[in-house]
Amino acid sequence: MSVLTIERKVLEKNDDIARRNRELFAANNLFVFNLVSSPGSGKTSLLEQTLKHLNGSVRIAVVEGDVQTDFDAQRIAKFNVPVVQIVTNGGCHLEAKLVHDALANFDLKNVDLLVIENVGNLVCPANYDLGEAMKVVVVSTTEGDDKPLKYPGMFHNASVLIINKIDLVPYVNSNPDMIKKNALQINPALKIFETSCATNKGIPEWCEWLRSQTKKCGG
Amino acid sequence: MHELSIAENIVEIIHQHVEKERLIDVRSVRVKVGAFSGVVADSLEFSYQAITAATPLEQSFLSMERIPFVVLCEDCKEKLMNDDGVTQCLSCGSYRTKIISGRELQVKDIELEDAEKELV
Numbered sequence: 001m002s003v004l005t006i007e008r009k010v011l012e013k014n015d016d017i018a019r020r021n022r023e024l025f026a027a028n029n030l031f032v033f034n035l036v037s038s039p040g041s042g043k044t045s046l047l048e049q050t051l052k053h054l055n056g057s058v059r060i061a062v063v064e065g066d067v068q069t070d071f072d073a074q075r076i077a078k079f080n081v082p083v084v085q086i087v088t089n090g091g092c093h094l095e096a097k098l099v100h101d102a103l104a105n106f107d108l109k110n111v112d113l114l115v116i117e118n119v120g121n122l123v124c125p126a127n128y129d130l131g132e133a134m135k136v137v138v139v140s141t142t143e144g145d146d147k148p149l150k151y152p153g154m155f156h157n158a159s160v161l162i163i164n165k166i167d168l169v170p171y172v173n174s175n176p177d178m179i180k181k182n183a184l185q186i187n188p189a190l191k192i193f194e195t196s197c198a199t200n201k202g203i204p205e206w207c208e209w210l211r212s213q214t215k216k217c218g219g
Numbered sequence: 220m221h222e223l224s225i226a227e228n229i230v231e232i233i234h235q236h237v238e239k240e241r242l243i244d245v246r247s248v249r250v251k252v253g254a255f256s257g258v259v260a261d262s263l264e265f266s267y268q269a270i271t272a273a274t275p276l277e278q279s280f281l282s283m284e285r286i287p288f289v290v291l292c293e294d295c296k297e298k299l300m301n302d303d304g305v306t307q308c309l310s311c312g313s314y315r316t317k318i319i320s321g322r323e324l325q326v327k328d329i330e331l332e333d334a335e336k337e338l339v
Contacts, residue, residue: 152304188314
């Protein structure tokens with residue numbers, strides 16, 4: 001028997017493409033975030049509210065990831081922003097290569113903010129770097145306050161936590177302070193917003209923060 | 220369930236390091252899997268067997284080296300093994316902690332049968 005020493009990261013191929021994506025984003029002064037959550041937390045609704053608030057003052061483009069259908073891209077297209085739908089056909093997450101290929105559809109010079117909405121899944125997308133500046137994780141109040149402790153990997157890797165459907169708190173026995181406490185136990189550096197896409201609560205604060213991040217990147 | 224795509228990446232790395240005609244000699248592939256890498260060892264093993272079946276790698280298997288999730292507290296200097304992924308120091312409650320290990324997902328080495336004979 002002989003042993004070949006390898007010592008290579010299993011996902012290094014994905015990481016290499018992610019690095020190339022990141023270089024491309026930097027060259028175009030783009031702020032890019034990767035929007036992740038479990039299915040049904042309100043990622044697309046949050047994106048719609050964000051577009052309502054920022055469209056016209058920030059040039060936004062969107063990559064939508066779903067297992068099947070282009071329903072989300074249709075919703076985003078109503079705001080007249082460039083959008084590409086990636087259908088993974090069963091794949092549970094987006095990979096850097098899929099995003100890289102989708103980028104060919106955009107005129108990146110004329111974009112300030114690129115949003116990548118990942119497949120609804122709190123497990124696998126945590127492991128795949130897409131080249132984004134940060135991951136934004138959405139948890140809704142209907143999902144259980146212990147979500148961050150159940151899926152710590154994603155909360156480790158995220159920079160921002162959005163607690164969505166905050167208007168439903170009185171009906172679903174949720175305590176947003178408990179969600180925050182649990183999330184901060186996993187990742188004390190998380191920046192946290194509370195939002196409701198039904199009442200618009202917290203949307204302006206989130207959008208203004210996004211605007212400031214976009215400006216920092218030169219957009 | 221992204222273990223299938225992880226297994227595909229491992230097979231690709233094997234192909235990059237082992238010549239085509241020697242693939243049949245590969246016995247074990249040691250993979251470091253952090254407790255916090257997001258990979259389920261059993262699923263990864265199953266996926267590897269599934270995609271190497273009826274290929275020259277059919278006789279090979281994955282050997283998983285599990286790496287614990289360890290956090291070092293910068294305040295009380297305590298090192299804590301904590302499999303539930305909490306980074307807050309369980310000893311003094313501090314948030315000033317550093318993750319020392321547990322995120323690994325790495326191909327460590329590949330064991331080949333009768334390699335010495337071939338090399339002589």
